[in-house]
Amino acid sequence: MAALAVCGLPPSPYDPHGEGEGEGGGGRGEGGGKAGKTGEGGALPEGSFFFGNVLPSAQGARLRVLREVVAPAAHPCVFYELPRRLLAVLQDIAAVLPRRRVYVAHELTKLNESLHSDTAERLVNFYLRQEAQMMLKKGQLVLVVAGAGAAETAAWLDRETRKRRRLRREVKELLAIRPSPPNSPSSSPDDASAGGNPDQLPRETKEPPARVSRKARRRMALKRRREKLIRDIEKEQERLRLNLSINRASTGNV
Numbered sequence: 001m002a003a004l005a006v007c008g009l010p011p012s013p014y015d016p017h018g019e020g021e022g023e024g025g026g027g028r029g030e031g032g033g034k035a036g037k038t039g040e041g042g043a044l045p046e047g048s049f050f051f052g053n054v055l056p057s058a059q060g061a062r063l064r065v066l067r068e069v070v071a072p073a074a075h076p077c078v079f080y081e082l083p084r085r086l087l088a089v090l091q092d093i094a095a096v097l098p099r100r101r102v103y104v105a106h107e108l109t110k111l112n113e114s115l116h117s118d119t120a121e122r123l124v125n126f127y128l129r130q131e132a133q134m135m136l137k138k139g140q141l142v143l144v145v146a147g148a149g150a151a152e153t154a155a156w157l158d159r160e161t162r163k164r165r166r167l168r169r170e171v172k173e174l175l176a177i178r179p180s181p182p183n184s185p186s187s188s189p190d191d192a193s194a195g196g197n198p199d200q201l202p203r204e205t206k207e208p209p210a211r212v213s214r215k216a217r218r219r220m221a222l223k224r225r226r227e228k229l230i231r232d233i234e235k236e237q238e239r240l241r242l243n244l245s246i247n248r249a250s251t252g253n254v
Contacts, residue, residue: 049076055089055143062089066096068239072156074147081141087124093145094120099152103144106136160240167233174226 050073056062070077070093081089086104093102103117104127114135116123126132148156 047075049078049144051078054080054082057085059088059092062092063096066092069242070145071097072148072153074153076147077145079143079145081143083136083139083141086136086141086143087127089143090120090124090127094124097145100148101146103142103146105142105144107139108142110139112139164236167229167236171229171233174222174229177222 050069052065052069055065081104090102090104093100098121099119101117102120102123103115104123106112106114108115112135116126118126127136
């Protein structure tokens with residue numbers, strides 16, 4: 001229920017961004033001024049959101065979720081979080097999404113509730129303070145990452161387009177390489193038997209297998225490269241399908 005309560009909340013009274021102007025520390029954001037309807041100031045926009053339960057504990061898996069799921073999402077992404085690992089998660093968000101606004105909700109609907117919103121880097125500086133750490137010793141946290149704006153979405157689509165074009169070009173270049181058939185050595189047993197001396201056959205057939213093995217190794221290397229490209233394309237398509245399904249999430253999730 002805490003995750004549902006976060007979406008659409010106005011700026012917290014603990015967040016000076018709603019009243020101040022310009023840039024500053026603590027809960028102050030980059031734009032200054034009061035929150036607007038677009039969610040770029042302090043309040044989140046109304047509508048759908050993605051609830052991802054808890055981010056992975058391993059940093060590599062967590063960074064992958066941030067890059068592949070949270071970064072392209074055009075709507076807020078909500079996660080439960082633990083106080084003891086909040087700083088590590090905020091540092092990862094700052095590395096992947098340095099300009100994205102992040103909301104940290106602590107003990108919602110309770111007497112000592114708090115809501116702080118800013119970029120992840122500034123939130124790290126805020127929660128490094130001793131009084132902030134004392135505040136987060138207990139309780140439950142909800143982490144909300146704002147959705148991508150129009151400019152960020154356009155930049156992400158441009159990167160994905162270039163990546164897909166590069167993959168298609170590599171596949172075309174790979175398919176243009178035609179490996180020789182496996183049973184086409186330069187000399188055949190019929191040519192060797194034309195001399196009419198069976199004793200010479202073992203000596204004449206010693207060298208071609210070495211040449212065939214080199215060709216076989218080349219064919220195997222090309223095959224492995226094709227398989228790797230196919231796996232990369234399938235992985236990219238699966239990631240795009242996942243992002244598309246998230247971006248088309250219905251309001252029934254709210």
